[in-house]
Amino acid sequence: MTDLSAQPGPALVSPAQSIYVTSPAMKRRNAAETRFRAYGLVAIALSLTMLALMLVTIFRDGTSSFFQARLGYPVELSEKVLDPKGNRNRDEMAKVTTVGYGKVLAAGLMAELERQKIDLGGLKPKEVAELISKDAAGSLRAMVLADPALIGSTIDASVFAAGRIDGYLKGRVTLESAKLDSNISPEQLHLADRMRAAGLLGSGWNWEFFTNPDASDQRPEAAGLGVALLGSLYLMILVAVMCVPVGVAASIYLEEFAPKNTLTDAIEVNVSNLAAVPSIVYGILGLSIFINVLGLPQSSSLVGALVISLMTLPTIIIATRASIRAVPPSIRDAALGVGASKMQTVFHHVLPLAMPGILTGTILGLAAGLGQSAPLLLIGMVAFVDNHPSVPVEGFLDPATALPVQIYTWVTRSDPAFVERSNGAIIVLLAFLVTMNLLAILLRRKFERRW
Amino acid sequence: MSFFKLSASTVAILAASTVIASARDQIQVTGSSTVLPYATIVAEAFGENFDFPSPVVEGGGSGAGRKKLCEGVGETTVDIANSSSRISKSDLELCATNGVAEVMEVRIGYDGIVFASDVAGADFAFTPSDIYGALAAKVAKDGALVDNAAATWADVNASLPAQDILALIPGTKHGTREVFDVKVIEAGCKATGALDLFLATAEGADDKEKEKAAKAMCLELRTDGKSVDIDGDYTETLARLDADKKAVGVFGLSFYQNNTDKLKVATIDGIVPATETIASGDYPVSRPLYFYVKKAHIGVIPGLKEYIEFFVSDEMAGPDGPLAEYGLVSDPELAKTQAEVAAETPMGPLE
Structure with missing residues (x-):
């Protein structure tokens, strides 16, 4: 110590300048840092703007699909039209098609307009009937066939208004556009205004958007997400059931038991490679193996789930292995030290500690699978499916679609009303994904342990 | 477990x-x-x-x-x-x-195939020759084949509006493209006399093969961006047309009928496409x-x-x-x- 203080070496020579006085080098370094921060801010601002733009457009165009224009008026279910023989025999009543029921609905509307003395504005009865959704006749027919006692009575019908009327109430269709539109005339819109004033036409919350199946191009107002939501739910259940046990078992073996040799290295590399394979490839695999060789039913959620499982497995394995590896070796050593077997160590100590990571990885993998549509294209799930799949387990074999698929099919439809529907479906899908991601974060927060 | x-x-x-x-x-x-x-x-x-x-x-x-x-x-x-x-x-x-x-x-x-433009734009009355003259890679001029240099529709036919040529046509994977090729481009190729000129230069073992080669040459469209292939659906064509109001797009009749408030339809040979004119066979582009x-x-x-x-x-x-x-x-x-x-x-x- 004394030697040192007696002979101060060159290293301890006080700096030529104080660090409070900026040298050119220091200036450069400071400038570089300021620039770097600015770049970061710009990057974040840019991505936030993009996100905001996307969300704003989607919500602007899509929220209206949760509301729906409806006509409410009394309809007389005349026996003469609906059950000409008068014997309430279901098979004979089934001969009356939706055309007959459409006439009953139209006649009811005309009668109500006359009763309330609403001016038709020179419209013919056929043009007035065009205000009623084409879907209404089918719903009424199903209702009457299920309960023939309704015949002869007068019921208070609440039916969808036609898509263009719905668009008028939402501001998508205007008197200007109606002049050029071959599907609606300004006179019909004026009549709609008068009916609205009389309380025959109104807008309300649209539960059917969540329960109805898809509808054809002629009745966008009746199209709903029922089949797609059920399909996505079935997919998620099946993918979770198939992926989690396989994925966790594979990762535990690879991480804790497998000998470190070339074979395990090769497997490891290939698992990472599989995670990067484009999803459409799994669709091709699904078509050729599950449908053509194993003969599983086309368009079913089971085949869809098998395909998405293949796709999600590598992600789950990678996440699970990472969280198993994050468990400190001291835990294993302690367990082994008090005489636990290797398997007891893994299942009693390592796995519970790794669980939050495994759950997060799995939920994120499932969420990615939920957003997939490309692999479903080849196995026939990108389709028009009009019947809800039945209750599991048979329901897993029924044809179904999925949320992203429904968005895609609606975007390609010619009627502009479907644009609103697909934006509404995007909102529902986003809500699903946000919920799943939130769940992942909450689970991690709840179970996370720090060492 | x-x-x-x-x-x-x-x-x-x-x-x-x-x-x-x-x-x-x-x-x-x-x-x-x-x-x-x-x-x-x-x-x-x-x-x-x-x-x-x-x-x-x-x-x-x-x-x-x-x-x-x-x-x-x-x-x-x-x-x-x-x-x-x-x-x-x-x-x-x-x-x-x-x-x-x-x-x-x-x-x-x-099913009818129609040409339509923005509803607020100019009226178009096409013949297959006009479409061929505007979109083909090579056109007949004074008895010789020259590279297509037309920039506006009026360059092709003086009675058409002087609006820049931009056509949105279905991509080759569509069935609609086949009809467009045969009923419009080939017909226009024949009517303008370009087919005969192609025949003169066509190579092939016999007349049949020569004709086939000539027809294939007819179908070559210009690649300078005035003819754009749309591989997606009609909704994509409509979106492109919305972005560039000067464009002319090819649609199915039913798509047009559902979007009459946004689209204005062009006549072909003076015939307005409608279910009646297609049923009677007057409107030429149908299948x-x-x-x-x-x-x-x-x-x-x-x-x-x-x-x-x-x-x-x-x-x-x-x-x-x-x-x-x-x-x-x-x-x-x-x-x-x-x-x-x-x-x-x-x-x-x-x-």
């Missing part, structure tokens, strides 16, 4: 139930995206009015649909392929090798629409026969039916088709 047991038993039940669930009870339809809306309208009405479940209808393209139809016979193969062009010899050969012996051909009606049924599945898949009979019935495909309302041009010979369907007549060999 109850979760493992639970999932293991679920997988086992699934495996068992796939064996039990033998008979498919809904019809599977695939094919042309042009026929798709019509097929969904029929499928929906079928589900409403019959005690069978609604058929599952897929799009994906005519060619792909016909290939799927010809994959074989059995529960896992499709029953019906929609098609916007006629089945080809190679398709039928594929069918035969895979054991699909008898295929029924059902013509459901006609028949078909679907093909695997005859071996009739009687096996419940409701198949009822579905095809319902499809071609007067209440659906007739001139006052919902399909005509949506834009399908009703087939004047519908009664003949109905009789063929009722008798389950398979199609004969292609000529």
Whole structure:
């Protein structure tokens, strides 16, 4: 110590300048840092703007699909039209098609307009009937066939208004556009205004958007997400059931038991490679193996789930292995030290500690699978499916679609009303994904342990 | 480890139930995206009015649909392929090798292809020659073939508006492109005299091959960005047209009829496209629409026969039916088709 203080070496020579006085080098370094921060801010601002733009457009165009224009008026279910023989025999009543029921609905509307003395504005009865959704006749027919006692009575019908009327109430269709539109005339819109004033036409919350199946191009107002939501739910259940046990078992073996040799290295590399394979490839695999060789039913959620499982497995394995590896070796050593077997160590100590990571990885993998549509294209799930799949387990074999698929099919439809529907479906899908991601974060927060 | 047991038993039940669930009870339809809306309208009405479940209808393209139809016979193969062009010899050969012996051909009606521009823009009255003159790579000028230099429609035909040429045409994977090529470009090629000039330079062993080569040269379109292939659906064409109001797009008649508030239709040879002018054959750019049924599945898949009979019935495909309302041009010979369907007549060999 004394030697040192007696002979101060060159290293301890006080700096030529104080660090409070900026040298050119220091200036450069400071400038570089300021620039770097600015770049970061710009990057974040840019991505936030993009996100905001996307969300704003989607919500602007899509929220209206949760509301729906409806006509409410009394309809007389005349026996003469609906059950000409008068014997309430279901098979004979089934001969009356939706055309007959459409006439009953139209006649009811005309009668109500006359009763309330609403001016038709020179419209013919056929043009007035065009205000009623084409879907209404089918719903009424199903209702009457299920309960023939309704015949002869007068019921208070609440039916969808036609898509263009719905668009008028939402501001998508205007008197200007109606002049050029071959599907609606300004006179019909004026009549709609008068009916609205009389309380025959109104807008309300649209539960059917969540329960109805898809509808054809002629009745966008009746199209709903029922089949797609059920399909996505079935997919998620099946993918979770198939992926989690396989994925966790594979990762535990690879991480804790497998000998470190070339074979395990090769497997490891290939698992990472599989995670990067484009999803459409799994669709091709699904078509050729599950449908053509194993003969599983086309368009079913089971085949869809098998395909998405293949796709999600590598992600789950990678996440699970990472969280198993994050468990400190001291835990294993302690367990082994008090005489636990290797398997007891893994299942009693390592796995519970790794669980939050495994759950997060799995939920994120499932969420990615939920957003997939490309692999479903080849196995026939990108389709028009009009019947809800039945209750599991048979329901897993029924044809179904999925949320992203429904968005895609609606975007390609010619009627502009479907644009609103697909934006509404995007909102529902986003809500699903946000919920799943939130769940992942909450689970991690709840179970996370720090060492 | 109850979760493992639970999932293991679920997988086992699934495996068992796939064996039990033998008979498919809904019809599977695939094919042309042009026929798709019509097929969904029929499928929906079928589900409403019959005690069978609604058929599952897929799009994906005519060619792909016909290939799927010809994959074989059995529960896992499709029953019906929609098609916007006629089945080809190679398709039928594929069918035969895979054991699909008898295929029924059902013509459901006609579909018009229209040229349309922004509703606020100029009026267009085209002839096939105008379209050829504007879009072809080489055009006839003073008896010689020269590179197409037309910049505005008025350069091609003085009676057209002096608006920059920009045409949005269907990509080559679409069935619509085939009709566009044959009925518009080839017709225009012939009418402007370019075909004769191509014939003079064409190489080939005999006249037939020379003609084929010349026609192929006709179909070469300019690549300087004035003719744009749209590989997506008509909704994409509409979006592009919305972004560039000067463009002229090619649409199906039904798509145009659903968007008359945004689009203005052009006449061809002075004829306005409409269901009447297409049915009468006056409007030149139209094509028949078909679907093909695997005859071996009739009687096996419940409701198949009822579905095809319902499809071609007067209440659906007739001139006052919902399909005509949506834009399908009703087939004047519908009664003949109905009789063929009722008798389950398979199609004969292609000529």
